[in-house]
Amino acid sequence: MTQLALVIDLNVCVGCHACVTSCKEWNTSGSAGPLADIRPYDRDPTGTFFNRVQTFEVGEYPSTETVHFPKSCLHCEDPPCVPVCPTGASYKRKEDGIVLVDYDKCIGCKYCAWACPWGVREIDEARHEMTKCTLCVDRIYDEALPPSDRRPACVMACPTSARLFGDIHDPESDVAKAIRGCGGYQLMPEWGTNPSNHYLPRRKTEVRIAADQVVRADNPLKKDGKLPKPGLNEPSLDDATSW
Amino acid sequence: MPNKPISLERRAESTADLQVRTTTCYMCACRCGIRVHLRDGEIRYIDGNPDHPLNKGVICAKGASGIMKQTSPARLTRPLLRKEGAERGEGAFEPISWERAFSILEERLARIRATDPKKFALFTGRDQMQALTGLFARQFGTPNYAAHGGFCSVNMAAGMIYTIGGSFWEFGGPDLDRARLFFMIGTAEDHHSNPLKIAISKFKRNGGRFVSINPVRTGYSAIADEWVPIRPGTDGALLLALIHEIIATGLYDRDFLVRCTNAGQLVNCDVDSSDEGLLVRDPDSPEVNPQYPQNKLWWDRHSNRAVATHAPGADPHLLGEFRLADGTPVKPAFQLLEERVRDCTPEWAAEITGIAAATIRRLAHEMGVTARDHQIHLQIPWTDAWGVEHETVVGNPVAFHAMRGLAAHSNGFHTIRSLAILMSLLGTIDRPGGFRHKAPFPRGIPPSAKSPSSPDAVKPNTPLAGLALGWPASPDDLFVDESGGPVRIDKGFSWEYPLSVHGLMHNVITNAWRGDPYRIDTLLVFMANMAWNSTMNTSEVRRMLNDRDEGGEYRIPFLVVCDAFQSETTAFADLVLPDTTYLERHDVMSMLDRPISEFDGPVDSVRIPVVPPTGECKPFQDVLVELASRLGLPAFVNADRSRKFADYRDFVIHYETEPGSGIGFLSGWRGKDGSKFLRGEPNPAQWDLYAANNCVFHYELPLSYQYMRNWNRGYLEWAQRVRMRRFGEPILIQLYSEVMQTFRLAARGKRAGRQPPEALRERVATYFDPLPFYYSPLEAQITDRARYPLCAVTQRPMAMYHSWDSQNAWLRQIHAHNYLFVNPATARAAGVADDGWLWIESPWGKVRCMARYSEAVEPGTVWTWNAIGKVSGAWHLAPDANESRKGFILNHLIAEELPAGGGATMSNADPVTGQAGWYDVRVRIYPADPGEPPEVLPQFAPPADAPGTGIVRRLLQAYSTGRRGGRAGAKEAP
Secondary structure (H helix, E strand, O other), X not given: OOOEEEEEEOOOOOOOOHHHHHHHHHHHOOOOOOOOEEOOOOOOOEEOXXXXXXXXXXXXXXXXXXEEEEEOOOOOOOOOOOOOOOOOOEEEOOOOOOEEEOOOOOOOOOHHHHHOOOOOOEEEOOOOEEEXXXXXXXXXXXXXXXXXXXXXXXXXXXXOOOEEEEEOOOOOOXXXXXXXXXXXXXXXXXXXXXXXXXXXXXOOOOOOOOHHHHOOOOXXXXXXXXXXXXOOOOOOHHHOOOO | OOOOOOOOOOOOOOHHHOEEEEEEOOOOOOOOEEEEEEEOOEXXXXXXXXXXXXXXXXXXXXXXXXXXXXXXXXXXOOOEEXXXXXXXXXXXXXEOOHHHHHHHHHHHHHHHHHHOHHHEEEEEOOHHHHHHHHHHHHHHOOOOEEOOHHHHOHHHHHHHHHHHOOOOHHHEEEOOOOOOEEEEEOOOOOOOOHHHHHHHHHHHHXXXXXXXXXXXXXXXXXXXXXXXXXXXXXXXXHHHHHHHHHHHOOOOOHHHHHHHEOOOOEEEOOOXXXXXXXXXXXXXXXXXXOOOOOOEEEEEOOOOEEEEOOOOOOOEOOOOOEEOOOOOEEEEHHHHHHHHXXXXXXXXXXXXXXXXXXXXHHHHHHHHHHHHHOOEXXXXXXXXXXXXXXXXXXEOOEEEEEOHHHHOOOOHHHHHHHHHHHHHHOOOEOOOOOEEEOOOOOOOOOOOOOOOOOHHHOOOOOOOOOOOOOOOOOHHHOOEOOOOOEOOOOOOOOXXXXXXXXXXXXXXXXXXXXXXXXXXXXXEEEOOOOOOOOOOOHHHHHHHHOOEOOOOOEOOOEEEEEEOEOOOOHHHOOEEEEOOOHHHOOEEEOOOXXXXXXXOEXXXXXXXXXXXXXXXXXXXXXXXXXXXXHHOOHXXXXXXXXXXXXXXXXXXXXXXXXXOOOOOOOOOOEOOOOOEOOOOOOOOOHHHHHHHOOOEEEOOOOHHHOOOHHHEHHHHHHHHHOOOOOOOOOOOEOOOOHHHHHHHHHHOOOOOOOOOOHHHHHHHHHHOOOOOOOOOOHHHHHOOOOOOOEEEEEEOOOOOOOOOOOOOOOHHHOOOOOOEEEOHHHHHHHOXXXXXXXXXXXXXXXXXXXXXXXXXXXXXXXXXXXXXXXOOOHHHOOOOOHHHHOOOOHHHHOXXXXXXXXXXXXXXXXOOOOOEOHHHOEEEEEEOOOOOXXXXXXXXXXOOOOOOOOOOOOOEEOOOOOOOHHHOOOXXXX
């Protein structure tokens, strides 16, 4: 069974927020309705975004790691936001595993937002409906778009290609290979929701130069007279033998 | 909000009805290719153009928010004249017609041009439009022109161009496709943005190792394999120590140094000679070109005598002391470099930088061993400038990138010379896996373009005899009068800032106000927020703009500002010209300015309007063409004074640098049949050809011309033939800078011709050292560091570009205000709480702001994001918006002048280039009193909303194309 999902490679995410605003601009003019901005030019602006990037620090100076962490709906295989919905607006598609909101049924009660451990469902203050990442369901099957554009907006935008998209149940897909090959992990598996989105961890590349690698026999200092052989008149064993 | 206040009828949309137009982004100066998807003329969305060589389909947060820039209520839409009696800064304007605006400008500028052209000053915030703005200024005849570089990172350009003939950003960059080891120094985000992101990701995934040297660990540094924290302004010490260690261990690429640099060239060491410290000339070899003399000497190892450089079969000593036949003592340049760095041990640098000596040694070994043992051989035959054929192109896969962290210090020029020397020692210049140039670089050292050298170049009703911004090769090229005083208002190319190759925008207002060197009449500012984040000592500058002389006239009588948005600076203007956004106009990313070339060949590009101008906005370029035509500037009018060009679009097609030169603003599809590159007859179909080709023209060089271009015979000749360069001599890397020595000799009274004024002799003699040396930044030297122990720096965020994006409803949700990031140990020692209010104070000013603890900053540094703080009410934000109440800029703490002892002042700038010493300021922090209001200080009174700006949706906005209901309701009832 197909389960579409995103794999986010934390090893190359630089926190640029391209995914954040690409998602916003694609979806705000979409069929579901616009994404609100509250107090857009006033104090404490806020608004509906399906995808956000948090940057946090791990460890203490000087061993600090800074991690850029994008987060959007993880399209759980066992999504807790679905059974709690009183109108049945929140549902998971059988054909591809995308979790969606049927806006004609949603009453904006926010129960799903309470149920989601990751806070990725946001109420749109203008439409009074619960909104979330749709994995660009309106792009990926749209035959009016060229095939190379039938991908989520965030995936196309990401300058470091940190966002991979595909069917995690297909062992030969890029996403499945990345999860297997790079130790892709789920967030908070203890919640038991089996999130489909995975994250690829940081990997460090280290180099060890052995002390005897540094100076090579053919090093240029010899040509430049810096490592001269001893002079012929300097003391040597020849002056003191009695063999 | 229980009710739905906006009509939100759902409508299934179809992408089949979208029209796609390509153009070039300008949310920052990266200038990615974009696709703008339109529905019935409205922008549906913007994404990256997959077929564009620069960004290959990706787009950043800013680019994807172009819609909010386009529709921002802060847009200026009508020309504005300051109301009679209103003060500058109040923002009290009346809208006027363009005809009246042009009349005002024409009358005033014609008068200036006919009497004293230098009383007109034109300064622009962005370099990437200099082709036209520079031409206008030159044609007008004023020397007072520059873009923002002197203020920003000119040290990066000058330090590297005077050493290797190229630099970073659009001039060149790291070849991460083939590098194995990559050092990023002093870089946060800069405008070579998306391509660097693409490259770093590929580099890491290919197993490359990425080391970041920076006081702060954010952005790119987050994904570095190793973070090396460093104290700001000390990178020069680190680099000299790395050079020391590379030389001491023999890890330099000797063959490269011998053939490609001046390492083996003999320097005159006769202390009694007036040529002391200059490279010895061989009287028996032809000079070939007086600008780039080819007759230097080596001391040949084989025959043990002086020979012409590159003599076949010869190999120079790089170390040692020798005596010429005439008795002159000489040393190879490399010997002098070795002497210079002899004491620059890792232990010495550790004290200064805060980096452990063992780490410095390890990094030196890593770069040296990687370069030496992982050499690349590409199967590309090429011929060097001395006729030797090579079967392969060799590369040493160690790459670097560096930015403002090195440049924005008063010791930046020498620091960056050290970096360029290190990159050269490792043998990585224009080689695979190292640094590669981008056309029109490499250029001669220095480039042959020159500014005028005397005030005679400025004549009424006459174009300037020279370029406003050139490349001095000696004191003969300074732009000074007979007494050695500056001709430019910003004192560029004077003895105070001899190599100020990007001008000194930060000096203009202060100098004009003070009348030193003279007063000007009209200052035209384009796309520069000079009354806010683009200035130091901000409060004072704002006062100066409003200051009057004894006669009651403004000290700067007429201020014209062209901008697309109501900024802090537009409020101070006498005349405001509303510019279009990037989506509404034609633009060129020209070879004459800063094109978007790739490593493999020249690339230039255009913008083509995808939506019509808003209101009465006019592209600034069209304004300049119109003004130039009205003023009768020679390049813009025929002999009978009729105008040559209808508008900017027409100008780009038909303008040639000289009649019949065939060189214009765009290099692609020239010639009658569109088949010529860079030089060819104007082609009326040129814009259409760009439009049909993703708005970009990419000329791919043959493989054998793509590398080693400083010394590549094929490339050098090609560059001459296509007129990219006038001269074709090989460009030898100047480890030892003879240019610098000519200034030193003048200062010591040993050089005939121009010498500095007495008061500047010692300064010039000290800082014009032909080899780099480390000195503590000037401000640090005069600051009581016990009282002000911390360094304060800024970084550019990835989701905002200078002050350009607070008017953007989406981007400001990412950065509405900023914090001062402080290491927790430092903060606790000062009694400052996390998220608490504090004062940050320098000897020159103080700011109240909020703190945020961060383990990702070295303890001696505090930092914040650049330009987030705004004046209350500017950018059409509410007077109590976060940007002004909780956002702040550090500029108030930074002085443009420092005390120099004895009541004198010196510029807070690099003594070589005039680069503003932004990151030199020293500060202290202490908590705000609990009784103080939780608000940033200083505050400024909000200017009035300019007429013609948009209605602001206060409570709610929801953008959607084709939904009138969704965007209705201007000011909702609360």
